[in-house]
């Protein structure tokens with residue numbers, strides 16, 4: 001009963017704002033983009049510049065912790081300086097604490113592309129996109145952070161380019177998730193992605209790569225389900241890279257090592273089409 005009452009209360013006070021509402025006399029809400037664990041993100045129009053922006057407000061039910069985590073997310077975004085990572089535009093003081101305003105990427109997620117649009121990627125295309133994505137991931141690592149949430153819903157595709165978003169779970173190398181997040185936010189992570197280390201992000205990149213490779217997989221009738229090694233027809237170099245990403249072979253300690261192998265695989269494919 002208590003859990004039910006608590007959930008009802010939380011949904012009531014976290015009820016999203018409506019299109020047309022104006023924040024701080026400046027940002028007009030156009031739509032709700034999503035509700036995360038501690039924030040609600042809206043697509044807004046900036047009344048000053050006329051531009052569309054993404055605005056993330058703390059969930060009122062999460063009180064000071066949401067504001068603290070939002071501040072943290074803003075601090076991390078501010079450390080990034082990459083054309084394919086959305087920029088933090090502003091932090092605005094608000095009766096609920098603060099909210100953050102960031103560049104809006106009007107693309108679709110890789111998840112939408114694969115599951116809604118049923119886009120399929122060849123092995124070669126997959127390598128090309130992985131090279132692009134890894135360039136963003138390496139930027140995050142070079143700034144001293146591990147993203148910890150590299151998944152198909154957090155990669156946006158716009159005009160042929162991939163954007164990496166959502167720094168809500170990112171940690172600096174050396175930080176411990178127990179010291180930053182609430183108990184409820186601590187997820188049960190596979191052992192391969194528990195450490196705050198480059199190879200944990202690369203384990204997630206491995207899964208993302210599998211989603212892309214499976215997009216062109218067509219099972220034969222009556223074929224029993226098997227492992228990815230059995231189901232996908234992969235070149236030896238792609239298989240080898242996946243094994244390293246999944247830490248079934250020597251893991252990559254630096255993103256650069258994976259990028260070099262991707263480049264080699266692409267060169268080989270281009271030399272033997």
Ligand SMILES: Nc1ncnc2c1ncn2[C@@H]1O[C@H](COP(=O)(O)OP(=O)(O)OP(=O)(O)O)[C@@H](O)[C@H]1O
Nearest residue numbers: 033034035036037041054086103104105165166168
């Ligand atoms: N800069 C942005 N441009 C375009 N869409 C964005 C941007 N930032 C977030 N979104 C979209 O807004 C939605 C909510 O994102 P957000 O990162 O706030 O929370 P989440 O990923 O749902 O949850 P959590 O923060 O708990 O990981 C997602 O659908 C995401 O694709």
